Amino acid sequence: MIIKPRTRGFICLTSHPDGTAQNIKNQIDYVKKQGTFQGPKKVLVIGASTGFGISSRITAAFGAGAATIGVFFEKPTAPGKPGTAGWYNSAAFEKEAQAAGLYAKSINGDAFSDEVKQQTIDLIKKDLGQIDLVVYSLASPRRTHPKTGVAYSSVLKPIGQPFTNKTVDFHSGVVSDISIAPIESQEDIDNTIAVMGGEDWKFWMEDLHKAGVLAPNVQTVAYSYIGPELTFPIYRNGTIGQAKNDLEATATTIDQILSNINGKAYVSVNKALVTQSSSAIPVVPLYISLLYKVMKDKNIHEGTIEQMYRLFNERLYTTDGQVPVDEQGRIRIDDWEMRDDVQAEVSKLWNEATTENLEEISDIKGYRDDFFNLFGFNFDNIDYDAETNEVIEIPSIQ
Numbered sequence: 001m002i003i004k005p006r007t008r009g010f011i012c013l014t015s016h017p018d019g020t021a022q023n024i025k026n027q028i029d030y031v032k033k034q035g036t037f038q039g040p041k042k043v044l045v046i047g048a049s050t051g052f053g054i055s056s057r058i059t060a061a062f063g064a065g066a067a068t069i070g071v072f073f074e075k076p077t078a079p080g081k082p083g084t085a086g087w088y089n090s091a092a093f094e095k096e097a098q099a100a101g102l103y104a105k106s107i108n109g110d111a112f113s114d115e116v117k118q119q120t121i122d123l124i125k126k127d128l129g130q131i132d133l134v135v136y137s138l139a140s141p142r143r144t145h146p147k148t149g150v151a152y153s154s155v156l157k158p159i160g161q162p163f164t165n166k167t168v169d170f171h172s173g174v175v176s177d178i179s180i181a182p183i184e185s186q187e188d189i190d191n192t193i194a195v196m197g198g199e200d201w202k203f204w205m206e207d208l209h210k211a212g213v214l215a216p217n218v219q220t221v222a223y224s225y226i227g228p229e230l231t232f233p234i235y236r237n238g239t240i241g242q243a244k245n246d247l248e249a250t251a252t253t254i255d256q257i258l259s260n261i262n263g264k265a266y267v268s269v270n271k272a273l274v275t276q277s278s279s280a281i282p283v284v285p286l287y288i289s290l291l292y293k294v295m296k297d298k299n300i301h302e303g304t305i306e307q308m309y310r311l312f313n314e315r316l317y318t319t320d321g322q323v324p325v326d327e328q329g330r331i332r333i334d335d336w337e338m339r340d341d342v343q344a345e346v347s348k349l350w351n352e353a354t355t356e357n358l359e360e361i362s363d364i365k366g367y368r369d370d371f372f373n374l375f376g377f378n379f380d381n382i383d384y385d386a387e388t389n390e391v392i393e394i395p396s397i398q
Ligand code: NAI
Pocket: 046, 047, 048, 049, 050, 051, 052, 053, 071, 072, 073, 074, 086, 109, 110, 111, 112, 137, 138, 139, 140, 223, 224, 225, 269, 270, 271, 272, 273, 274, 275, 276, 277, 278
């Protein structure tokens, strides 16, 4: 069928199999060009199909030669019905991994459930024995609690005061003011923590440990974000920030769980990037489009693959075995984003940004390109008027 982008707000409803395959190939090529490093050998990535998760999987496989198991929740393809980007990404990844002689299998289902955890444990036991790295890269708007059956939905709201600031509709480039009402009750915070906090990461590590599938000295890493003061009310000091605080605190709990096998849990604070999740957060797309402009001008721009390669190669798997962390024990690969000179320029541009000057002072074009690239669109070498085969299987999922 012929597949064109169809968008609704910050969501793209369609994905292109050839474009997503190109996206994966570009990421693999990047890692191969950087060169191999001594890293993990058997890796589980939870949330492995898009954004930071797929880039973590690619880095582990093509940078360190690791066998990988990926867990994700994506819509499979059917005749006349294209799959989601994460489905196509994973199909392309498995194909490339197998061609390179690397073990790669995937599980498509709800990672929050006990069933998917058990299925993953069974697969590790059968094929890999034990794993030495667990990447936790889930981003979801809802979670059904596996023990109580309660369904939680997260919210993106400030706490205390309403928050008014600029935002952009990245399709039209219109800059406008947005006012977001604060939480109505503590329940908003609790629900968001239940979805995006650390409990599920802890459940995974407990279950994997109990099943004996974690190797001695295992490492696990989950991803967080801090960002600039201008997004604090909606991000770090808002409901999602409370969930990130909880996630970060969970690293210490997991350290205790893993102490008898000398395991270690890290949180990596990553850079703001265009992913399916971040485009849903008000104010953030305008910040990202200004940040891209400043970081590209300074030649320090990174996408998810550059970030993950640096995380593995220069933080988690250093040659002296030391993992550099901040005073709160977190890995910081948002270091270039948070540089004083970068933030000073973004903040100046932020005050100036209007609909009229946006194309000139920001990289809104780069934002749009990245957004459409996530779904396999806007690649120059792909003919989007041509018929393509929408039915693509993931080799390990039958
Ligand atoms: P994403 O939306 O690209 O990826 C989310 C992944 O989770 C996908 O693989 C999806 O299939 C999977 N997933 C969602 N619900 C699931 C479920 N119930 N069961 C199994 N899999 C499920 O998100 P992104 O942006 O890569 O986020 C990953 C982590 O990185 C999050 O913790 C996020 O907060 C963090 N982060 C994101 C930043 C950004 O700017 N995008 C910046 C810093 C941290």
